Amino acid sequence: MSEDKPSNVPINSGRRQLLIGSGLLGAAAAVNPGMAFAGWRRGHWGWGHPEENVEPVDWTVEQLRTALDALRDDTFFAMIAFGVPGDDPYSEYQGVSTPYPGGITTRADLYLSGGTDLLVPMPTAFMNQMLASIATYLRLSPMDIPEMASEDVGENGEWILENLDRTFTEYLEGEVSNSVLVALLLNLAATRVAGSIDGPFPSPFANLSWDQKARVFEELENQHSWLRRAITWAIPDWHYREAAPGVLNLMISFMLRVSGFGSYCEFAVFNPATREVAQRPLGWVLSQYAPDAPPSGIGSDDFIGYFQGRRSV
Amino acid sequence: MRDVIIIGAGGGGPVVAKELAERGLDVLMLEAGARHANPEQEWSALENHMNSSLSGKLRFGPSDPAKPAWFREQTTPGSFSQVAGVGGTTLHYYGNSPRAMPGVFAGYSGRDRRMYDHRHKFPFSYDEMRGYYEWTEATLPVQTAAMGTKEKAFFDGAAAAGLTPITGKDVTHAGFRPQENAILQPGGTAGQTSDPSQLNYPNATGCTLCGHCFQGCMLPKGAPRNLKARRSTDNSYTPMALTADLWKSGGKAVTLVSDAYVTRILSDRRWGRRMQKATGVEWRDVNTGEVHSEDAKVVVMAGGCIENPRLWMNSDLPDPNGWVGRGLTDHALDWVTGIFDHDVGGAKGTSCSSRADFPGYGAIQNTANTPGAAANNLALSDSGIRGAYTNGLGSRGAWDGEAGRVFGTELKDMMSDINRQMSILVLTDDDVERQNRVDVSRVFEDDHGPVARVSIDKRRRSRRTQRNRDYLANKSAEILRAAGAKKIIRTDWTPVLLHLHSSMRMGDHHRNSVLDQNCEARAVEGLFIADNSALPNSLGGPNPTLSTQALATRTAEKIFQQYFDGDAWVGSESPICSIDDVVTQAVINRGL
Numbered sequence: 030m031s032e033d034k035p036s037n038v039p040i041n042s043g044r045r046q047l048l049i050g051s052g053l054l055g056a057a058a059a060v061n062p063g064m065a066f067a068g069w070r071r072g073h074w075g076w077g078h079p080e081e082n083v084e085p086v087d088w089t090v091e092q093l094r095t096a097l098d099a100l101r102d103d104t105f106f107a108m109i110a111f112g113v114p115g116d117d118p119y120s121e122y123q124g125v126s127t128p129y130p131g132g133i134t135t136r137a138d139l140y141l142s143g144g145t146d147l148l149v150p151m152p153t154a155f156m157n158q159m160l161a162s163i164a165t166y167l168r169l170s171p172m173d174i175p176e177m178a179s180e181d182v183g184e185n186g187e188w189i190l191e192n193l194d195r196t197f198t199e200y201l202e203g204e205v206s207n208s209v210l211v212a213l214l215l216n217l218a219a220t221r222v223a224g225s226i227d228g229p230f231p232s233p234f235a236n237l238s239w240d241q242k243a244r245v246f247e248e249l250e251n252q253h254s255w256l257r258r259a260i261t262w263a264i265p266d267w268h269y270r271e272a273a274p275g276v277l278n279l280m281i282s283f284m285l286r287v288s289g290f291g292s293y294c295e296f297a298v299f300n301p302a303t304r305e306v307a308q309r310p311l312g313w314v315l316s317q318y319a320p321d322a323p324p325s326g327i328g329s330d331d332f333i334g335y336f337q338g339r340r341s342v
Numbered sequence: 343m344r345d346v347i348i349i350g351a352g353g354g355g356p357v358v359a360k361e362l363a364e365r366g367l368d369v370l371m372l373e374a375g376a377r378h379a380n381p382e383q384e385w386s387a388l389e390n391h392m393n394s395s396l397s398g399k400l401r402f403g404p405s406d407p408a409k410p411a412w413f414r415e416q417t418t419p420g421s422f423s424q425v426a427g428v429g430g431t432t433l434h435y436y437g438n439s440p441r442a443m444p445g446v447f448a449g450y451s452g453r454d455r456r457m458y459d460h461r462h463k464f465p466f467s468y469d470e471m472r473g474y475y476e477w478t479e480a481t482l483p484v485q486t487a488a489m490g491t492k493e494k495a496f497f498d499g500a501a502a503a504g505l506t507p508i509t510g511k512d513v514t515h516a517g518f519r520p521q522e523n524a525i526l527q528p529g530g531t532a533g534q535t536s537d538p539s540q541l542n543y544p545n546a547t548g549c550t551l552c553g554h555c556f557q558g559c560m561l562p563k564g565a566p567r568n569l570k571a572r573r574s575t576d577n578s579y580t581p582m583a584l585t586a587d588l589w590k591s592g593g594k595a596v597t598l599v600s601d602a603y604v605t606r607i608l609s610d611r612r613w614g615r616r617m618q619k620a621t622g623v624e625w626r627d628v629n630t631g632e633v634h635s636e637d638a639k640v641v642v643m644a645g646g647c648i649e650n651p652r653l654w655m656n657s658d659l660p661d662p663n664g665w666v667g668r669g670l671t672d673h674a675l676d677w678v679t680g681i682f683d684h685d686v687g688g689a690k691g692t693s694c695s696s697r698a699d700f701p702g703y704g705a706i707q708n709t710a711n712t713p714g715a716a717a718n719n720l721a722l723s724d725s726g727i728r729g730a731y732t733n734g735l736g737s738r739g740a741w742d743g744e745a746g747r748v749f750g751t752e753l754k755d756m757m758s759d760i761n762r763q764m765s766i767l768v769l770t771d772d773d774v775e776r777q778n779r780v781d782v783s784r785v786f787e788d789d790h791g792p793v794a795r796v797s798i799d800k801r802r803r804s805r806r807t808q809r810n811r812d813y814l815a816n817k818s819a820e821i822l823r824a825a826g827a828k829k830i831i832r833t834d835w836t837p838v839l840l841h842l843h844s845s846m847r848m849g850d851h852h853r854n855s856v857l858d859q860n861c862e863a864r865a866v867e868g869l870f871i872a873d874n875s876a877l878p879n880s881l882g883g884p885n886p887t888l889s890t891q892a893l894a895t896r897t898a899e900k901i902f903q904q905y906f907d908g909d910a911w912v913g914s915e916s917p918i919c920s921i922d923d924v925v926t927q928a929v930i931n932r933g934l
């Protein structure tokens with residue numbers, strides 16, 4: 030145990046639920062399993078206390094950033110598989126797949142995360158207040174992960190959570206991408222809908238079936254959803270509180286809409302030097318668009334004539 | 343001091359610029375976005391490269407691609423589809439140029455007169471507007487669209503569904519017709535071949551049926567700028583404005599400054615009927631951050647339905663009746679798609695060359711789509727995910743099952759052959775409603791001040807708006823069924839902010855309009871508006887650009903008469919067409 034270990038004051042249950050339900054703890058543990066609780070495995074909170082004889086290690090902001098980026102990627106793969114399923118592991122695990130490639134093969138996940146980052150210029154204070162509000166809300170209205178909300182996780186466990194929380198706070202004071210925020214919210218919503226989620230992926234959302242993913246979005250699109258209440262519950266800034274639902278709407282609708290656009294456009298094979306596709310985009314193959322491309326067409330022989338021979342009215 | 347400063351070079355601004363330049367006035371036109379001077383060297387036919395609202399060439403954002411797009415806040419679900427830059431949103435429009443429904447004008451006495459938004463009509467008659475339509479149609483020019491695979495399939499379906507053709511420019515009854523498009527129709531090899539080596543100007547003239555209207559029109563290759571097929575204002579009115587001294591005796595070329603974001607309208611307080619007098623504008627160079635200002639006798643706002651209210655509020659201009667930014671209409675767009683077991687040209691030919699009009703309800707039109715846009719349009723809904731949840735809506739009608747987002751394997755199946763899709767865009771005759779509005783954000787600010795905040799709540803639209811939208815979706819499905827569709831989906835879009843109108847509306851009464859009958863601000867002397875925001879309503883459903891351009895022509899006349907002691911010209915002169923040889927020669931000589 031390190032000399033500068035802080036006193037073992039349990040962080041409040043809402044904050045604890047935020048760290049776990051959003052997939053953050055699982056993602057951190059996936060990056061460095063030595064940091065995990067003994068009972069933690071693949072995103073699922075099991076039984077038992079942290080190993081008392083294992084020396085806890087400080088999470089650094091950089092480690093956390095790596096973990097969160099990986100969580101974001103995992104979550105967005107799962108999102109794309111939800112929109113345009115294919116023959117990839119995420120599609121297969123959700124129980125809805127096709128024998129040929131889907132959106133993940135087109136790398137629509139990169140399109141989605143890049144687009145989300147550009148979507149809204151979120152002030153850091155706004156993002157922090159939204160997450161703090163969620164934690165406050167979860168304290169009053171906990172999710173269905175009772176073992177973490179109430180169970181004594183032992184001295185090391187508390188220390189690990191506290192350290193993670195402090196590092197997360199520090200991380201949020203720096204540059205945080207929208208895509209990470211969206212991934213955390215999506216995973217929170219997944220945990221809220223399905224409770225403790227077991228599966229092969231660090232992201233709780235990625236471990237859901239297709240039907241469960243639809244239930245997550247049913248909840249998110251509801252004008253009275255718990256997440257909408259949670260993000261506005263305790264935002265101190267009145268203007269942020271007023272703007273938060275609109276920002277949430279924007280992000281959710283973007284996720285749903287752009288899963289399709291990203292999967293079928295030329296994004297992955299665009300060559301900016303030639304302003305042309307390097308090869309026929311997979312989305313064009315899937316939709317049987319422009320069979321002779323590249324290059325892109327500049328005309329067609331589709332002219333039939335004029336309706337009733339009318340050239341003017 | 344300039345005679346006139348015009349803010350915005352989109353669908354409306356260049357019309358005023360060209361008309362007043364032709365009269366010899368000293369006009370400065372400021373555009374916040376890119377100049378787009380060399381499309382053949384800058385653009386492509388690729389939808390993400392060109393159309394991404396976040397990073398595409400045709401976005402609402404600065405010309406520098408390394409800088410982020412300009413953000414607008416939304417309080418209700420929806421998405422934007424607007425473009426900054428010379429040409430504005432006409433850079434990605436389909437050239438559709440129908441006239442408005444006669445029933446939305448003052449003095450209309452048809453038997454269906456109660457079918458329209460009768461409290462928010464044009465403050466003048468359709469007969470008066472017709473003269474401006476004719477002038478604008480001749481200038482652009484507007485031509486009857488050719489027919490390809492999907493148009494023939496649509497016409498066959500419409501006829502089988504019991505509709506009859508409309509054969510004039512004025513809509514007199516419900517029926518179908520080829521679009522009246524601001525597109526030069528195919529000539530030479532255009533429309534006859536897909537071989538790129540055969541499609542250079544002058545072997546090919548007019549529209550080559552490439553299907554890439556949304557990506558911006560730069561074809562035929564090698565054509566002078568004013569002879570590119572589609573008549574977006576970067577190809578029509580702007581080249582004319584920039585060369586007015588060369589093709590019109592006594593004309594004076596407009597000064598165009600792009601990357602110039604107007605941040606303030608300068609004004610003086612004054613006594614009298616109007617509370618202030620516009621004296622000039624202040625703008626920021628988007629690239630350098632330098633701030634400039636110039637004075638003018640007249641200022642014309644043409645920055646669009648969202649930016650005009652923002653600029654008004656950020657300029658602290660008066661809003662005595664509270665209508666600035668209110669009454670926004672958007673045609674309550676919706677999307678109905680049919681899947682066929684044979685090729686109906688879903689991605690072939692022009693982007694949009696056929697339509698049906700339903701006076702009192704709105705209009706529908708058949709469109710061709712690139713794959714990303716097609717998938718996007720199927721996945722955009724307020725009715726949840728089909729088969730999973732409805733978000734409290736999921737209406738049923740002549741389509742199959744519940745309305746909603748197509749997702750997962752259903753999306754993949756529907757996208758499996760894009761040419762077996764026929765998609766219909768619903769353009770609702772929607773009501774002017776005060777709660778649909780633009781103001782400024784309390785949270786988000788950029789280099790040009792607090793950003794615009796848009797509220798248009800689809801679920802709170804008037805009963806008439808919702809009835810009209812449902813009616814048109816049913817009509818769309820009936821046509822698709824009659825055309826042979828095996829499966830029909832209504833998506834039930836959230837608002838797509840593309841056809842925007844009336845947020846700074848003109849009107850016949852000082853209590854419910856920002857602008858008077860001449861499109862001059864009731865509260866600010868010398869300040870006019872000449873874009874979609876000046877429209878008093880949503881036109882009864884028809885696409886807005888032609889009506890905005892005709893109204894802008896009328897506004898230019900009013901400016902010339904009121905502030906420069908000139909005479910009106912529409913009705914007494916003949917317009918010079920933007921493809922006239924004298925204009926072409928001027929464009930070439932000026933190196934545009």
